[in-house]
Amino acid sequence: MSKTCPHCGRHLPSAEFGRNRAQADGLSFYCLECNRERNRRWYRESRRKLGREVRDHSWIPDGYRWCPTCERAVAHADYTRNARSASGFGSRCKRCHSAANADGYFYRQYGLTKSAIAALRDMQGDRCAICRDLHPQHLDHDHSSGRVRQLLCQRCNHGLGLFRDDPPLLREAARYVERHGESAAPRPARRAPRPESVVLRHRVAGSTSRERVRARLAALIAETDRPSA
Numbered sequence: 001m002s003k004t005c006p007h008c009g010r011h012l013p014s015a016e017f018g019r020n021r022a023q024a025d026g027l028s029f030y031c032l033e034c035n036r037e038r039n040r041r042w043y044r045e046s047r048r049k050l051g052r053e054v055r056d057h058s059w060i061p062d063g064y065r066w067c068p069t070c071e072r073a074v075a076h077a078d079y080t081r082n083a084r085s086a087s088g089f090g091s092r093c094k095r096c097h098s099a100a101n102a103d104g105y106f107y108r109q110y111g112l113t114k115s116a117i118a119a120l121r122d123m124q125g126d127r128c129a130i131c132r133d134l135h136p137q138h139l140d141h142d143h144s145s146g147r148v149r150q151l152l153c154q155r156c157n158h159g160l161g162l163f164r165d166d167p168p169l170l171r172e173a174a175r176y177v178e179r180h181g182e183s184a185a186p187r188p189a190r191r192a193p194r195p196e197s198v199v200l201r202h203r204v205a206g207s208t209s210r211e212r213v214r215a216r217l218a219a220l221i222a223e224t225d226r227p228s229a
Contacts, residue, residue, distance in 0.1 A: 005031040007038070065089060069096035110139065110148050121151060128153040 001014045007030050018028035018035060028035060047054045057066050064073040069092040080090030080097050090097065103114045112120075117139070128136040129150035138157040140149045143165060152160075163170050 001025075003027055005034055007031070007034040065093075067093040067096060069093070069100075106139065110141065110146075112139075112148065124151055128156055130156040 002011055003014060003017060004011045012031050014027055016031050018032055020028040044054045060066055060073045063076055065076060065079050067074045074093040079093050081088060082090040106112050106117055127134055129152055131153060133153045136151040136153045138152050138154060140152045140157055141147060
């Protein structure tokens with residue numbers, strides 16, 4: 001089955017038309033391409049009548065989509081998806097979506113806005129409150145009261161959790177490390193090989209496997225027969 005589009009005058013197969021039950025043939029009046037162009041033109045004209053800005057996205061290449069949050073063209077693979085929308089895409093790119101979710105997490109979890117987190121980071125000089133490493137990414141809080149404390153690096157934040165936020169336990173761990181650090185015995189020097197073993201290595205180097213086994217047995221017997229000092 002085919003049909004002629006009254007806008008472009010082309011005779012096209014039915015797959016090139018949308019569905020419209022109000023029409024006798026069940027197909028839309030215009031072909032899909034013309035229908036999209038007419039809808040875009042109507043949208044631009046209605047926006048202009050309202051005095052609003054009309055963005056020109058005609059320069060965006062195929063396979064890309066405009067992100068209104070970061071205001072740049074983003075590849076389809078880096079764009080969020082939404083099965084309920086007509087285009088199948090979400091309202092922003094994945095990077096902007098992740099950033100918005102991160103900001104929303106701090107607000108939902110701790111009641112802090114993005115500006116409040118930035119102010120806390122600036123107050124700490126963008127350093128961990130414990131070890132002073134740069135760019136701490138974890139907002140520490142009291143697990144019993146929920147009160148927000150300061151920004152920590154991953155290691156310090158995990159360390160407090162592993163020690164159950166218990167100051168006496170942390171102090172005892174510090175004393176343990178200091179005690180064993182001061183009284184640690186020096187590492188014993190490596191014992192020099194005996195002359196017999198050196199000779200044995202030289203003998204074994206160019207021997208077959210059977211000869212090597214015999215040489216090891218002879219060395220063990222000689223070690224057993226040696227009188228103790």
